[in-house]
Amino acid sequence: xxxxxxxxxxxxxxxxxxxxxxxxxxxxxxxxxxxxxxxxxxxxxxxxxxxxxxxxxxxxxxxxxxxxxxxxxxxxxxxxxxxxxxxxxxxx
Numbered sequence: 546x547x548x549x550x551x552x553x554x555x556x557x558x559x560x561x562x563x564x565x566x567x568x569x570x571x572x573x574x575x576x577x578x579x580x581x582x583x584x585x586x587x588x589x590x591x592x593x594x595x596x597x598x599x600x601x602x603x604x605x606x607x608x609x610x611x612x613x614x615x616x617x618x619x620x621x622x623x624x625x626x627x628x629x630x631x632x633x634x635x636x637x
Contacts, residue, residue: 570594572613574604574630576622584617601625605633 571593573584581597588595596611598604601622608616616634620627
């Protein structure tokens with residue numbers, strides 16, 4: 546017969562399996578502020594962590610800091626185009 550103390554000891558020493566749900570992080574870079582807000586709203590509603598940037602010059606540094614799972618970028622922006630941003634990110 547197993548005593549209550551033995552059961553309590555067994556329970557205390559059993560590892561607890563934690564389940565962590567990874568929430569995908571998406572960074573959106575566009576100079577159209579209205580479009581950024583719409584995309585952010587849709588993606589956030591669908592359980593994505595969303596970071597939006599309207600300044601393409603800061604996008605590279607922010608991407609290095611955040612390490613998003615996906616980057617969506619406008620191709621025609623100033624001062625740095627989406628093509629330049631993609632090239633810079635590809636080389637890291």
